[in-house]
Amino acid sequence: MSTLAFIEISEGEIKKTSLEAVSFAAGMDTAVTAIAFGQATEEALQKAGAAGATKILHVSDTAYNEGNIQAYATAIAQAAEQESADTVILANSSLGDPVAARLSIKMEASLASNVIELPDTTNGFTVKRSIYTGKAFANVDMTEGKRILGIKKNATTLKEDGGPATIETFTPTSQENDFKVKILSQEKATGDVLLPEADIVVSGGRGLKGPENWGMIEDLAKSLGAATGCSKPVSDMDWRPHHEHVGQTGIKVAPSLYIAVGISGAIQHLAGVNGSKYIVVINKDEEAPFFKAADYGIVGDAFEVVPKLTEAIKAING
Amino acid sequence: MKILVCITHVPDTTSKIAFTENNTQFDKTGVQYIIGPYDDYALARAVELKEQTSGSITVLNVGEAETEPTLRKALAIGADDAIRINAAPKDSYYVANQISAIAKEGQYDLILMGRESIDFNNGVVHGMVGELLGIPSLSPIMTLEIDGTTAKMTREIEGGKESLEAQLPLVLGCQEPIAEWKIPNMRGIMTARSKPLQVIDPSDDSTRTLLKAYEQPAAKGAVKMIDADNVAELVNLLKNEAKVI
Ligand SMILES: Cc1cc2nc3c(=O)[nH]c(=O)nc-3n(C[C@H](O)[C@H](O)[C@H](O)COP(=O)(O)OP(=O)(O)OC[C@H]3O[C@@H](n4cnc5c(N)ncnc54)[C@H](O)[C@@H]3O)c2cc1C
Numbered sequence: 001m002s003t004l005a006f007i008e009i010s011e012g013e014i015k016k017t018s019l020e021a022v023s024f025a026a027g028m029d030t031a032v033t034a035i036a037f038g039q040a041t042e043e044a045l046q047k048a049g050a051a052g053a054t055k056i057l058h059v060s061d062t063a064y065n066e067g068n069i070q071a072y073a074t075a076i077a078q079a080a081e082q083e084s085a086d087t088v089i090l091a092n093s094s095l096g097d098p099v100a101a102r103l104s105i106k107m108e109a110s111l112a113s114n115v116i117e118l119p120d121t122t123n124g125f126t127v128k129r130s131i132y133t134g135k136a137f138a139n140v141d142m143t144e145g146k147r148i149l150g151i152k153k154n155a156t157t158l159k160e161d162g163g164p165a166t167i168e169t170f171t172p173t174s175q176e177n178d179f180k181v182k183i184l185s186q187e188k189a190t191g192d193v194l195l196p197e198a199d200i201v202v203s204g205g206r207g208l209k210g211p212e213n214w215g216m217i218e219d220l221a222k223s224l225g226a227a228t229g230c231s232k233p234v235s236d237m238d239w240r241p242h243h244e245h246v247g248q249t250g251i252k253v254a255p256s257l258y259i260a261v262g263i264s265g266a267i268q269h270l271a272g273v274n275g276s277k278y279i280v281v282i283n284k285d286e287e288a289p290f291f292k293a294a295d296y297g298i299v300g301d302a303f304e305v306v307p308k309l310t311e312a313i314k315a316i317n318g
Numbered sequence: 319m320k321i322l323v324c325i326t327h328v329p330d331t332t333s334k335i336a337f338t339e340n341n342t343q344f345d346k347t348g349v350q351y352i353i354g355p356y357d358d359y360a361l362a363r364a365v366e367l368k369e370q371t372s373g374s375i376t377v378l379n380v381g382e383a384e385t386e387p388t389l390r391k392a393l394a395i396g397a398d399d400a401i402r403i404n405a406a407p408k409d410s411y412y413v414a415n416q417i418s419a420i421a422k423e424g425q426y427d428l429i430l431m432g433r434e435s436i437d438f439n440n441g442v443v444h445g446m447v448g449e450l451l452g453i454p455s456l457s458p459i460m461t462l463e464i465d466g467t468t469a470k471m472t473r474e475i476e477g478g479k480e481s482l483e484a485q486l487p488l489v490l491g492c493q494e495p496i497a498e499w500k501i502p503n504m505r506g507i508m509t510a511r512s513k514p515l516q517v518i519d520p521s522d523d524s525t526r527t528l529l530k531a532y533e534q535p536a537a538k539g540a541v542k543m544i545d546a547d548n549v550a551e552l553v554n555l556l557k558n559e560a561k562v563i
Contacts, residue, residue: 098457114440299543316557
């Protein structure tokens, strides 16, 4: 039996979260095959080899470039069959989750998403998953012979010492309904670090008073190579675009470092950031609830603290 | 247009999460239940679409009798009738099976639900229902316009969005800003009392996962406070203690 990992390509490169999925699969001590769709060079695909895959199936048919949910599910099911894979691993993402759902029905597989640890296989196949938006965990038995795991961001460390993988072209047979949904266009923030995948996030809240003050947040983010985020009222008031809104009803992030500036730390905001490894809070109100969830805190006026912090970081980064 | 809106009955977003009976049961003490916030968006968009195109909205919940106030609230917001599948939701597959059985019978043009429930956060029921019914499923959907039998949508992707087009019938997992949340008014609350709420037994008992035990996250260590005049100390800690910069 073997494991199949679905890897997503963005602008010719494998997404970091997908490399984590391959690393996770490699940690399960079975042979790992990866499947990738879309245009990518051999060199770019080999990163999956470094992450632990021994074989890479590449779907190079341009019909599959765009990320069509149904077509991907069909193709991955066929690849799993070809490779006799009993387990499919993918990263939780806006593409991975809906694909996993359809795939689980096609494969008659147990499905768990937001998995945060390697499975315990001493007695069956048990996974630990994050529930209640990060406020608790559930240990779940996957009772079918086949299973699909969606891996939460940063749940695993990246493996980078794997050998080169063999790369094979894979040609799926599409089914009648697979391309019924037309993808008309995609709009993506370019150039900047993408929030859902960022290793460091700097977020601003209503405490910043207005969109004209965001330059300060952007400067701090730039000094750290970080993505920028915001609280819900900030995006509701159109100070920042919706795709920067972090929290229970927005994007959930799990960076190594989350810096919250002028954000009170309402429970719904915390629900989107409680997967962060370290949290820094800058707030002028020492009673702000966010300090309870923080690792490091500064009570102070953002307008004074943030520029100083940016300078101090620039100084150490030379 | 016939719309089916699937709603979850979940603890209010501010609830304290605790477990009883050796961490096998959720502790409901003092917990307020609400319509899942994402499902609320789905329902709100359904109400707007009904106003534009006429038709009907059926709300569906897989849950025991205690979820009826949540269904009544959905009726007060604007659904025409409600179905409760009389069973505790056991896992995503179990729920998806119940929904698709109802959907097959009802021949709905549009099946809307939230992108995920805020209790179990699997975020997969919409896709399972789509596959079980053999129709497209898309999530997370941020905007939805219907013109005849054509749906135009935007779907969130990492760092942006994509525009999509498909023919009905469709299953969609919704999120903001697809619609403004609707608050029931007095008239809605009064009429909801007399709207039909059908209780049906589950059609299929199969599950594909089994919950063994819940766990609480480890308690967070105390925050280290740093003087606002000493940001260098914060930089030092981030670099040498946390090792994140
Ligand atoms: C169902 C539901 C879902 C929700 N989902 C989300 C979500 O996904 N994400 C989200 O963020 N919110 C969400 N909310 C809203 C949430 O409850 C809070 O209202 C929101 O997070 C508050 O944003 P804020 O902290 O930016 O603003 P505020 O609560 O107004 O806090 C501003 C903070 O800035 C501080 N401040 C002011 N001036 C300064 C200064 N000069 N320097 C430093 N600090 C300053 C203040 O002390 C205060 O703590 C949700 C609410 C509900 C009901």
